[in-house]
Amino acid sequence: MVSLAATFGRGAMTNHWRDIRHADLILVNGANPAEAHPVGFRWLMRAKLDRGARIIHADPRFTRTSAVADTYVRIRTGTDVAYFGGLINHVLSNRLYHDDYVRWATNAGFVVKEGYAFQDGMFNGFDREQGVYNTKLWAYETDGDGHARIDLDHPRSVLNLLAAHYRRYDPDTVSRITGIPREQFVKVAQQVGEMGRPDKVMTIVYAVGLTHHTTGVQLIRSGAILQLLLGNMGRPGGGMNAERGHANIQGNTDHAISWDILPGYLRIPAPGQKGIAAYLDESASVRQHPRAVNFFGENYRRYLVSLLKTWYGDAATKDNEFAFDYLPKPAANASWISIFDQALRGRMQGVMLSGMTATSIGPDSNQVMQALANLKWLCVMDPFNTTSSEFWRAPGTDPAKVQTEVFMLPATHWIEKDGSFTNSGRWAQWKEQVLPPEGEARHDHWILAELFLRVRELYQTQGGRFPDPVLKLAMPYRNPRKPELDEIAQEINGRDLRTGKRLATFVDLKDDGTTTAGDWIYTGHYPEEGNLTKRRDGVQNPARNDPSGMGLYPGWAWSWPANRRILYNRASADENGRPWDPERPGIAWVGGKWVGDVPDYPPTTGPGPDAPLPFIMTGEGVARLFSNAVADGPFPEHYEPIESPVANPLHPQQSATPVAFLYDERAGRASRFGTPADYPYVATSYRLTEHEHYVTQNVEHLVQLQPEAFVEVPAGLAREKGIETGDLVRVSSRRGKLEVRAVVTKRLGALQVDGRQVYQIGIPIHWGFVGINTGQHWLANALTPFVGDASARTPEYKAFLVDIEKI
Amino acid sequence: MEVSRRRFLSIGPMGVLGGSALGFDLTESIAIKQRLRIEGATLSRSLCPYCAVGCALIAYTKKAPNGRTELLQIEGDPDSPVNEGTLCPKGATSLQLAVSGRRVPHPLYRAPGAAEWTQVSWEFTLDRLARNIKDSRDATFVTQDAEGNVVNRCEGIAFAGGAAFSSEEGYLATKLMRGLGLVHLEQQARV
Numbered sequence: 001m002v003s004l005a006a007t008f009g010r011g012a013m014t015n016h017w018r019d020i021r022h023a024d025l026i027l028v029n030g031a032n033p034a035e036a037h038p039v040g041f042r043w044l045m046r047a048k049l050d051r052g053a054r055i056i057h058a059d060p061r062f063t064r065t066s067a068v069a070d071t072y073v074r075i076r077t078g079t080d081v082a083y084f085g086g087l088i089n090h091v092l093s094n095r096l097y098h099d100d101y102v103r104w105a106t107n108a109g110f111v112v113k114e115g116y117a118f119q120d121g122m123f124n125g126f127d128r129e130q131g132v133y134n135t136k137l138w139a140y141e142t143d144g145d146g147h148a149r150i151d152l153d154h155p156r157s158v159l160n161l162l163a164a165h166y167r168r169y170d171p172d173t174v175s176r177i178t179g180i181p182r183e184q185f186v187k188v189a190q191q192v193g194e195m196g197r198p199d200k201v202m203t204i205v206y207a208v209g210l211t212h213h214t215t216g217v218q219l220i221r222s223g224a225i226l227q228l229l230l231g232n233m234g235r236p237g238g239g240m241n242a243e244r245g246h247a248n249i250q251g252n253t254d255h256a257i258s259w260d261i262l263p264g265y266l267r268i269p270a271p272g273q274k275g276i277a278a279y280l281d282e283s284a285s286v287r288q289h290p291r292a293v294n295f296f297g298e299n300y301r302r303y304l305v306s307l308l309k310t311w312y313g314d315a316a317t318k319d320n321e322f323a324f325d326y327l328p329k330p331a332a333n334a335s336w337i338s339i340f341d342q343a344l345r346g347r348m349q350g351v352m353l354s355g356m357t358a359t360s361i362g363p364d365s366n367q368v369m370q371a372l373a374n375l376k377w378l379c380v381m382d383p384f385n386t387t388s389s390e391f392w393r394a395p396g397t398d399p400a401k402v403q404t405e406v407f408m409l410p411a412t413h414w415i416e417k418d419g420s421f422t423n424s425g426r427w428a429q430w431k432e433q434v435l436p437p438e439g440e441a442r443h444d445h446w447i448l449a450e451l452f453l454r455v456r457e458l459y460q461t462q463g464g465r466f467p468d469p470v471l472k473l474a475m476p477y478r479n480p481r482k483p484e485l486d487e488i489a490q491e492i493n494g495r496d497l498r499t500g501k502r503l504a505t506f507v508d509l510k511d512d513g514t515t516t517a518g519d520w521i522y523t524g525h526y527p528e529e530g531n532l533t534k535r536r537d538g539v540q541n542p543a544r545n546d547p548s549g550m551g552l553y554p555g556w557a558w559s560w561p562a563n564r565r566i567l568y569n570r571a572s573a574d575e576n577g578r579p580w581d582p583e584r585p586g587i588a589w590v591g592g593k594w595v596g597d598v599p600d601y602p603p604t605t606g607p608g609p610d611a612p613l614p615f616i617m618t619g620e621g622v623a624r625l626f627s628n629a630v631a632d633g634p635f636p637e638h639y640e641p642i643e644s645p646v647a648n649p650l651h652p653q654q655s656a657t658p659v660a661f662l663y664d665e666r667a668g669r670a671s672r673f674g675t676p677a678d679y680p681y682v683a684t685s686y687r688l689t690e691h692e693h694y695v696t697q698n699v700e701h702l703v704q705l706q707p708e709a710f711v712e713v714p715a716g717l718a719r720e721k722g723i724e725t726g727d728l729v730r731v732s733s734r735r736g737k738l739e740v741r742a743v744v745t746k747r748l749g750a751l752q753v754d755g756r757q758v759y760q761i762g763i764p765i766h767w768g769f770v771g772i773n774t775g776q777h778w779l780a781n782a783l784t785p786f787v788g789d790a791s792a793r794t795p796e797y798k799a800f801l802v803d804i805e806k807i
Numbered sequence: 808m809e810v811s812r813r814r815f816l817s818i819g820p821m822g823v824l825g826g827s828a829l830g831f832d833l834t835e836s837i838a839i840k841q842r843l844r845i846e847g848a849t850l851s852r853s854l855c856p857y858c859a860v861g862c863a864l865i866a867y868t869k870k871a872p873n874g875r876t877e878l879l880q881i882e883g884d885p886d887s888p889v890n891e892g893t894l895c896p897k898g899a900t901s902l903q904l905a906v907s908g909r910r911v912p913h914p915l916y917r918a919p920g921a922a923e924w925t926q927v928s929w930e931f932t933l934d935r936l937a938r939n940i941k942d943s944r945d946a947t948f949v950t951q952d953a954e955g956n957v958v959n960r961c962e963g964i965a966f967a968g969g970a971a972f973s974s975e976e977g978y979l980a981t982k983l984m985r986g987l988g989l990v991h992l993e994q995q996a997r998v
């Protein structure tokens with residue numbers, strides 16, 4: 001989501017599932033919604049069946065999504081920057097972009113500061129010693145007021161730099177990199193090019209096939225740039241639609257179970273920020289255009305202070321900067337791979353896992369198991385045993401050699417507790433407790449509250465290191481050992497401390513300590529009148545419940561922020577407030593007010609040439625074609641995966657991105673990367689409809705439907721190797737191996753990449769040494785590399801090198 | 808659809824029948840059978856625990872004579888603008904996730920080097936874990952870094968969680984972990 005935040009100001013699926021049916025063209029990249037999100041996929045099909053939308057599916061594998069797509073494009077895994085880059089080039093060089101939209105709603109005309117350069121695969125500002133770019137150098141030229149200079153015709157205008165950058169992505173080059181035949185690519189480009197017309201709209205649907213790469217952030221950003229050029233952001237049927245894979249990933253991201261943020265996407269403070277002012281200085285965006293609303297930047301302080309007031313209560317006062325010092329300030333990245341890297345270095349003592357199994361999900365499982373063995377203690381909270389709770393006796397492991405103390409705490413299921421899930425379309429929906437907890441199982445949040453209070457009691461009686469935040473953290477629940485989720489929902493919403501009343505909107509949040517809000521983007525979901533996520537005005541009465549006729553269903557559950565169903569919807573109407581396409585209005589200025597969706601704009605502010613600009617979350621007031629909020633370049637560039645069978649055709653000397661984070665190398669551990677000489681085939685991992693990650697290994701029906709691990713082998717390669725369907729094969733990478741059955745398939749074909757034939761092998765991920773079918777000892781992630789992308793440190797699961805042999 | 812590869816068998820009371828690219832519809836005959844089964848049952852609203860489409864579920868429960876609540880059936884909620892009553896194979900079988908003999912029945916403890924689990928009480932695990940958390944926090948807490956910045960962080964404990972957390976639980980987890988000073992915090996979004 002780094003990429004969307006860097007481009008639009010915040011990161012989330014911009015539209016919602018049902019809205020996809022308004023599209024004319026649907027580009028699906030790095031996703032297989034027909035299998036991974038079957039019911040969400042119905043809305044793509046509805047677009048196709050009801051309005052003749054076309055679906056173009058670009059994927060290494062011919063999947064069920066491909067089967068119903070109008071065009072299936074076989075693309076080499078992880079080369080989507082080249083694909084989107086080629087489309088950007090087509091749109092720019094043929095002037096097919098939505099000119100009015102681009103001028104008004106993007107930073108196309110902003111002039112980039114002198115010194116910007118891109119040469120031989122490198123942007124300016126690289127610090128060789130640290131292995132990072134100085135992203136601050138990628139800035140705008142400013143005038144005396146600190147506003148950006150704007151001149152679309154300037155040679156260093158964003159639009160001109162963009163055009164120059166992507167001119168290299170001509171159809172031949174795209175074909176050489178991606179393996180897509182030139183003619184097919186040109187046909188796709190022609191269809192995409194038509195979507196720049198105001199009466200056309202395209203959506204991009206993607207999933208972990210784009211994020212799970214060392215260039216993941218840029219893969220997504222290249223799609224976002226294309227969408228901006230076509231004028232499709234903010235519009236019904238448009239957007240960048242990230243499909244979240246788990247029921248509540250979105251909610252848990254919003255509430256910041258993530259090292260780098262606090263709830264509501266506030267940045268975690270960094271060392272050296274001595275107080276709130278210094279923090280804001282580096283975190284909140286500044287206004288770079290006189291007509292920018294800069295909503296987030298301007299209100300950042302209110303949200304932070306309201307959060308601190310919520311967490312530290314009476315201990316948060318004006319005099320102590322609302323206990324700003326209590327917030328931990330991380331020294332460095334502390335995300336997934338970093339946790340296990342620290343454990344490998346012997347610096348991590350304890351890990352708590354709840355509903356996640358480190359052993360199976362992380363890259364390089366064998367190394368992760370070594371990391372777990374280095375811990376003093378490991379606590380697993382889960383309804384079932386997992387490969388993490390059982391890691392100390394995994395096949396081939398001698399328990400006597402593992403000194404980790406392990407706790408397995410039986411947790412309740414989702415259905416044994418209430419609370420809300422926020423779906424990928426940002427709809428927060430409440431669920432009821434259907435069943436009481438089974439046996440001795442306890443709710444995760446009760447376990448955590450109890451543990452916290454016991455730790456607090458230890459600090460009270462024995463003292464210890466900096467006990468203040470532990471002692472002062474507010475636990476204002478009827479029973480602090482067993483907080484009700486309803487109470488927490490109210491805490492998240494926030495209240496006015498002077499009246500005691502819950503707030504109806506985040507506009508009322510203050511920066512003087514008189515309001516609370518656990519997560520400002522959810523303020524308004526639980527106002528005085530009640531919990532709006534429980535609302536159920538659904539499809540039984542469309543006339544009443546969907547007054548706009550656009551499928552927004554504003555009275556079904558609640559959507560953040562402010563019950564808005566489409567993010568950035570101000571951009572769905574032109575400068576004067578008229579929908580670009582009257583047939584598919586998002587919002588419209590009618591009779592002195594905005595009608596339609598909840599406007600993503602000051603609600604009573606009218607349109608017009610002097611009105612505030614449409615993207616209110618950025619300091620520029622517009623969306624960013626050029627962005628310095630990305631660690632590996634202001635424009636997306638194609639880089640090869642760290643393990644690749646070919647050198648980068650664009651700049652062989654700088655084949656992979658220079659800023660991918662190579663954990664082993666940085667820690668001084670031996671390299672765990674393979675070369676094409678030893679591991680000649682590209683592998684990619686993926687999911688199956690009948691399973692979801694590893695938990696479904698405990699569900700009989702689903703195990704019956706997909707009982708056994710397998711790998712998909714392209715028919716040509718199978719012939720070369722004498723492999724037939726059902727044969728046992730060994731697939732190995734530099735890091736580990738799987739011994740599984742082969743399914744020989746035409747779904748994966750050979751690709752012509754830079755004049756060479758490249759084979760890809762497909763590896764479903766769901767099995768392991770725990771579950772109903774324990775015959776499946778092998779973890780797919782034994783093969784994947786321990787490397788993270790520069791901005792988000794997302795692991796590379798989708799492109800790595802393997803060898804395969806029949807056994 | 809390659810029905811032959813997956814063989815959608817009618818198994819148990821649920822019956823995973825029929826199918827289309829758009830989701831699953833229960834056939835009328837099975838609907839009648841189920842109507843009898845759920846007569847007089849309590850209806851509750853839930854959500855699918857799997858992917859983030861957010862399909863709404865209706866769950867039917869009955870109190871058994873022994874006081875236990877029995878989950879009879881789960882089906883798609885026809886009112887939902889997200890799924891309009893349909894479910895995919897995962898959602899349609901979520902009953903088997905909800906009610907499973909494979910659950911871990913009580914807290915388990917594995918001492919360093921031990922070859923087996925020991926069954927323990929909640930009291931034991933919570934006490935011992937609280938002790939571990941405090942010890943590790945004290946041992947790895949940094950109040951000031953080398954440059955003299957106030958950083959107040961616990962470096963040696965990591966928390967990862969959330970795939971099936973309700974939002975409110977996730978929020979509380981964040982609050983408590985930050986309260987302890989943790990910097991290593993992660994959930995399913997990245998992996």
Ligand code: SF4
Nearest residue numbers: 039855858862895898
């Ligand atoms: S029923 Fe299927 S599509 Fe719907 S939320 Fe569950 S897993 Fe996703």
